[in-house]
Amino acid sequence: MSTIENDATEATDLIEAPSATKAGRPGAFRSFFLRLHFYAGLFVGPFLLVAAITGGLYAVAPSLEQWIYRDYLHSDTRGDFQTVAEQIRAAQQVRPDLTVTAVRPAAGPGDTTRVMFTDPTLSSSSERQGVFVDPVTAEPVGELTVYGSSGALPVRTWLSNLHRSLLIGEPGRVYSELAASWLWLIAIGGVVLWVGRYRQMRQRSSSRARLFSVDRSVSGRARTRNWHGAAGMWIAVGLLFLSATGLTWSKYAGDHVSEIRSALSWTTPAVATDLAAAETAAEHGDHAGHGHGGTPAAALDADAAVTATSISQVDGVLAAARAAGIGGKVEVSIPAKADTAFTVAQTRQPWVLSNNSVAVDGATGTITDESWFADWPLAAKLSAWGIQLHMGTLFGLPNQLVLLALAAVLVTVIVRGYLMWWRRRPVTGARRVGRPPVRGVLTGLPPAAAVAVVVAAAGVGYFLPLLGLSLLAFLAADVVVGAVQHRRAEMR
Numbered sequence: 001m002s003t004i005e006n007d008a009t010e011a012t013d014l015i016e017a018p019s020a021t022k023a024g025r026p027g028a029f030r031s032f033f034l035r036l037h038f039y040a041g042l043f044v045g046p047f048l049l050v051a052a053i054t055g056g057l058y059a060v061a062p063s064l065e066q067w068i069y070r071d072y073l074h075s076d077t078r079g080d081f082q083t084v085a086e087q088i089r090a091a092q093q094v095r096p097d098l099t100v101t102a103v104r105p106a107a108g109p110g111d112t113t114r115v116m117f118t119d120p121t122l123s124s125s126s127e128r129q130g131v132f133v134d135p136v137t138a139e140p141v142g143e144l145t146v147y148g149s150s151g152a153l154p155v156r157t158w159l160s161n162l163h164r165s166l167l168i169g170e171p172g173r174v175y176s177e178l179a180a181s182w183l184w185l186i187a188i189g190g191v192v193l194w195v196g197r198y199r200q201m202r203q204r205s206s207s208r209a210r211l212f213s214v215d216r217s218v219s220g221r222a223r224t225r226n227w228h229g230a231a232g233m234w235i236a237v238g239l240l241f242l243s244a245t246g247l248t249w250s251k252y253a254g255d256h257v258s259e260i261r262s263a264l265s266w267t268t269p270a271v272a273t274d275l276a277a278a279e280t281a282a283e284h285g286d287h288a289g290h291g292h293g294g295t296p297a298a299a300l301d302a303d304a305a306v307t308a309t310s311i312s313q314v315d316g317v318l319a320a321a322r323a324a325g326i327g328g329k330v331e332v333s334i335p336a337k338a339d340t341a342f343t344v345a346q347t348r349q350p351w352v353l354s355n356n357s358v359a360v361d362g363a364t365g366t367i368t369d370e371s372w373f374a375d376w377p378l379a380a381k382l383s384a385w386g387i388q389l390h391m392g393t394l395f396g397l398p399n400q401l402v403l404l405a406l407a408a409v410l411v412t413v414i415v416r417g418y419l420m421w422w423r424r425r426p427v428t429g430a431r432r433v434g435r436p437p438v439r440g441v442l443t444g445l446p447p448a449a450a451v452a453v454v455v456a457a458a459g460v461g462y463f464l465p466l467l468g469l470s471l472l473a474f475l476a477a478d479v480v481v482g483a484v485q486h487r488r489a490e491m492r
Helices: 003-012 028-059 061-068 084-094 154-165 170-203 220-247 253-263 275-284 297-324 378-391 396-423 447-463 465-491
Strands: 099-104 113-118 127-134 139-147 330-333 342-346 357-361 366-371
Touching (some): 028 396, 028 465, 061 396, 084 113, 084 127, 170 220, 170 465, 220 253, 297 357
Antiparallel strands (some): 330 342
């Protein structure tokens, strides 16, 4: 069957919503979603396409870095481990110009120990210089820049920045926030349209009604639309998840998310490290600072002496934390102040659903504060799991492959959406592109529904500023186009 024949056959399949100029008509809501879905997909599609491609690459980054940096992360040496303190001192020989702040001891044979230093020459406060040490020989094997609490190495950091900001810094974050802001709305609109089409075809007892599969009896634009709709249904829930979790990293909407979490006490609990006021700090969930602002030479020497003392205590601190129940791979902070406790916290690892941590007094080995994942608020747990799922670290390689597949399917959905639009172009006449859905859908809604839509749009626009601004831009452009069309019609 030819493309033209298929399109003619599908003319009654409610592909194009009829005009919604009469308030309250049954097709008004579908017309509204159709026009919103069309314009959002048309103009936001490029942002979503870039986000899908870069996100798919970032999804497999944890596995990539295990392969690329194998010589840093793993060792073939077998035998008894040197003390963690000796390993830290070995790392200090590599970077005597920097201050050690934390260590991630080797968890077992074949792993290396990662010693982290503050480095004022690095571009971000979230970056640290890491020296990797063979735990058996206490010999350094190399150094790399480490990013964030996830301990991302350069390749994963680069892919993360590509996905988050296109490597252009804060201005580039606008693209990712715009994509995340619209993704959920486009996904919901697509589901509403596809389910509505399916139900109406079932009401006509059409054997061609498909919800999660493709009607292979058609070709051309009809086949493209079936792939677009069925694939979109399969990934809709995943897209909602990516949108919700992605917004937590955004610049503007992310601030609103943080405010809500703080107001509802949904923030991630943290142990208190101020030994002088441990009880008060524990009540408020504060951290003692580790700053090294402008200090005289004598003070710097004193800080260096405290750091040296802390290093000598690290093995006892680690043993105390293990005895308290902190298992698996951990990161141990190295205090630079005498009145600051060590923090021993579980790191994010595949198939580990908890992030427990304790504060330990290095002088006595006493647990001064603790934070158990089981005691976290449910929202804080869900947030932690959601972030790890989004990053592809919660369930290891299966998690990464699912995200990669989700990104690949999203790319095909976007591409097929553009193909549908392109194939709607007339074969004759002056128009060179596909015709958009009819205008006037908002006026076609019942008055109460139209007001509700406007109020909801305003609320969503406040919480998601880039979504609100782009929606206003779409509306303004639509009004201008409508005015031009009306003027041309009057002149004829």
